[in-house]
Amino acid sequence: MSRFLLPLGVFLLLAVVLGIGIWHAPEKGVVTSPLLGKPAPQFSLPDLNQPTHQVRSVDLKGRWYLFNVWGTWCVECRAEHDMLLRVQRAGLVPLIGLDWKDDASQARAWLTQLGNPYQAVAVDTSGRVAIDWGVYGAPETFLVNPRGIVVYKHVGALTDAVWSKEILPRVSAAPPGKS
């Protein structure tokens, strides 16, 4: 009998190991980025509208900001644009754009034509910074807290639902300046 029980025993042992694997996993929620809870990657990139200036991550410390990855080649970004303008009008969190692998003159034309929701737009022609942020496709939006920690990531176009359910509660739970 014991000979025939052996496979079951080995399998159950394996199941325990797999179980431990799940146990160690965060309790709930879908982790969409390994950056969550970690400091936002550092960057220093030319400003789209003032090419002589640099947009630097160190200058952004001390307040909440939304880091939005976009490009003129991205259809979804155009769909997202109105939402971004509403976010800007709400005036609660500044938007920092990352113009990803894009043509700078086209990007400027895009913002002139559709309106500029961003406080500043960093130009990432090579895509190096986007790699640091683990960007998979555009648009993607990261919420960074005043201590420079990424607290939320949204993949795809920002929506009213995401804004009111995910972003607003996080920002209003700890108002700007009181981190």
Added chain:
Amino acid sequence: MLPELGHFALILALLLAALQAFFGVAGAARGNERWMAAVTTAVAGQAVMVATAVACLMASFVGNDFSVAYVAENSNSALPLFYRVAALWGAHEGSLLLWIFLLAMWTVAVAFGARRLPPRLSARVLGVLGLVSFGFLLFTLATSNPFLRLDPAAADGRDLNPILQDPGLAVHPPILYTGYVGFSVAFAFACAAMLEGRLDQNWARWTRPWTVTAWSFLTCGIALGSFWAYYELGWGGFWFWDPVENASFMPWLVGTALIHSLAVTDKRGLFKSWTLLLAILAFSLSLLGTFLVRSGVLVSVHSFAADPQRGIFILAFLIIMIGGALGLYAWRAPQLRSNAGFELGARESFLLFNNILLVIAAGTVFAGTLAPLIADALKLGALSVGPPYFNPTFLMSVLPLLALLSLGIHANWKRGRLQDKQRTLLYTLIAAAVLACGLAFGLYGRGRLLTAVGATLGVWIILASLVDPVDRWRRGLSLSRGVVGMTVAHVGLGLAVIALTTVQSFTVERDVALSPGASVAAAGYEFRFQGVRAVEGPNYSAIAATVVVTHHGAAVAVLQPQKRQYWVQRQVTSETAIRMYRGDNILLALGEDLGAGRWSVRVQIRPLVSLVWLAAFIMACGGALAASDRRYRAAKAAVPVAQGAVTEPGA
């Protein structure tokens, strides 16, 4: 409306699967004929519902309905129609649906074939298949629903992963999955036999064609995957011991053991419990493979953590299905003793070694694949296992396996008198060694010890497999499809061994930087770089290089490898240019722009690499031939079960 219809059809399929499982298992247990009769109806209903769900999702893909989250994630309006269809199984949710669909198709086929079976056995087999289907449907509906809507709808999709935009993707997963899923039939037969508490040679005869068919599909699927990796990933390798590849290779190894063990059970009524265990194991590994790969558990240990709900469901399902089957095995297998014996040196003992060595091979692959997961679970830190582990450990069990094949194929059932065949064996071995070494050193002029060993074993397998069938054919004796199929499959294996040995021993690789007009020489070929130009595709832009290839001054080809940038995901993929020339496989990949018109270019010449895939295809054809043998179809004619009476050579 269509996505909702598909969702609804999937829910109905779940209910029908539950009925199929209940009526099948309970009906057979209670001997209730009306319940058992209802099983077939449930099978048909479930198949229709699942097909409806697949059609609905496909319609959403073809019609660019980006209000469906799964479509928005994996398609794009610029994506060509062909890939919009293939994108259906481009990610987790759709692959699960494909799995369920193929399971439904296999179940329908079994239901047709099972009309010849005793009603109880067929009800149990279909019942177990219903249980498997129920688990998958529940998993899909609860955690991986492909029909979820996006509100508001996306303006356009995020596109299919560029490396999956390839004709290989369209055919590789369905064929591979057909193989994976096919092992569920062997599993269901095993469970049914254990539930019955009875396993005779007829059972093995009914199970064999299904298992061999599944094995053939799996063989094709793995070869296609390897081929796709070779030309799409641009690294030039054809096997990386990647967890995803291993996940398909482990069921193949155990499945190979299973079809051999089934042959012994069929012919001699032996190895009963061993056959059952292998059937459970082959399916368990398919299940593990499908889940682990698709949930990303093995690719990155941390993505298991990404969705604990999914992980817990997977684990629960594995414990119920595999744990249940193994529990049943521990309970029932001891009763399935067979009293026939065999001598050392008889064919049975060679097939036993075949089984043991294949299971050891699968075990080493399993250990290497799961090592990172286990190390992480036990907090031993990150651990990475690669070719330095896999290559030698795998060879250790496979080399003796190949050597024993040529011996075992000449052994008789039951009695161990290999002496009669001594001369045949010796002559074929000498011929093989001379031929192999002559070719290796004559054609390529160099090689290692392993080159000679590998090539000799490969040629020996081919010669040894052909001796008996050719002899019978010359004497005008009939050859059953089973024997022909077996011979073809073994010849395929021999060819695969030769091809793998040649590729491993004689591959030439060069990574060079070339300016326009410059050239590089490798293995008798000359590659002249003509420069690059821009190319526009339907949903990507690309840079194509032009390289003129000559062999000792004779023109071979003009190759145009590309580097593509897909618009939506901004991912760069390398489209290699591949050309066959006199058995050599020339691969060219475009690397980085080094400035001033200079580009890095990777040149590889792999002799006989195409033969690896061709050999796998030959093996699959052999399997298909063997599965179509008449004796499986005539099984109804109540063959008297004569223990050990069958001594027909071959087969």
